[in-house]
Amino acid sequence: MEKRQLGTSDLYVSKLGLGCMSLGKDEHQATTIIDAAVDQGINYLDTADLYDFGLNEEFVGKAIKEKRNDLILATKVGNKWNKDKDGWSWDPSKSYIKKAVKDSLQRLQTDYIDLYQLHGGTIEDNIDETIEAFEDLKKEGVIRYYGISSIRPNVIREYVEKSSIVSVMMQYSILDRRPEETVMPLLQENKISIVARGPVGKGLLTNKGMKKFKESFNEKGYLDYSSNELSQLLPELQRLHTHESLNATALHYCLHSPVVASVIAGASSMQQLKENVEAINQSTLTDEEYKAIQVLSKSLTYTSHR
Known part of the structure; x- marks a missing residue:
């Protein structure tokens, strides 16, 4: 599977990454999916300490233990479960980040994390302190x-200006083109990569999209x-026939940039x-196909946090 450089780092991630949040609580099934993903050429796994109270990290850590150095492991920090x-x-405090990373390393059964991500962030945060925590962890070699x-x-602008981030994970799809307005040009100019989540719009941008629409979004x-x-819109996107599946069109729309x-x-x-x-292994979009999708869909903008 094709790999792309993550920002200016020496991390080269598969153009399709495995989002581990939906693996579930059955360890055997989760391990089977992870193993199959790696066998298919996916080298980039994304989890978070928040998922299933850390159980997700445990599953991922066990599954990849024997092939750890061949994979790009990403996890996240910043959300703290309460006692109940x-x-x-x-x-996002420095003290919490430094404590949380130790817990994640233990659950993941590794001594380093390839990509450690702040799992959110507001403009009211002490961003300088948060950056200092991440920079310390880099110097210590644990990330x-x-x-x-x-x-x-x-928030993104603050981190672009003040930190050495190599990526921003953000929601991006044909149905959510908000990043295209200002964020994508800013990140491209500063050689910071986007990791796109939600590329199939909660299942709407798949061949089962109309069924999903009628079940969950009709009202x-x-x-x-x-x-x-x-x-x-959904039938019009299907009629473009850019790929065998709308899923493939959706994924390759994001990857066109x-x-x-x-x-x-x-x-x-x-x-x-x-x-x-199968979708990611289909052909990429031509410029004409990409523009046709943009004509059909809305060019949305962020209305808050600007």
Whole structure:
């Protein structure tokens, strides 16, 4: 599978990454999916300490222990479960990050994390302190690089200006083109990669999209798209026939921009993993196909956190 450089780092990630959040709590099934993903050429696994109270990190760590050095392992920090584990609070402090990384390393059964990501962030945070924590961890050798996971333009600008982040994970898809307005040009100019999450728009941008639409979105729509707009757009995207599957068109739309290093797709079953791999292995979009999709879809903008 094709690999792309993550920012200016020496990390080269598969253009399809495995989002581990949806692996579930069955360890055997989770391990089977991870093993199959690696066998199919995926070298980039993305988890977080928040997922299933750390159980997700444990599953990932066990599954990749024998091939750890061949893989790019990413996890996240910043959300702290309360004692009853019925909610969490936001804590981007230096002391918490330094404690949390030790817990993640133990669960992942490794002595280093390739990409450590701030799992959110607000403009009210003490951003300088957070950056200092990540820089310390780099010097200590427990993380190789760091990034943020955010869709807030004002927060992203602060980290671009003040830190050495190599990536920003953000929601991006045909149905959510907000990053294209200002964030993508900013990151491309500064040689910082985007890791795109949500590329298939909660399943709407797949061959089962209309079924998903009728089941879950028929009344409420999605983002700035009304129910009526979705019912018109999804069949039009299918009729473009750019790929055998709408899933493939959706993934390759995100990857058309060179600033996107990888698209993160979750898989809760072997079938989903198979569909994602088949989609990513289909041909890329031509410039004409890419522009045709842009004509059909909305060019959205962020209305807050600017």
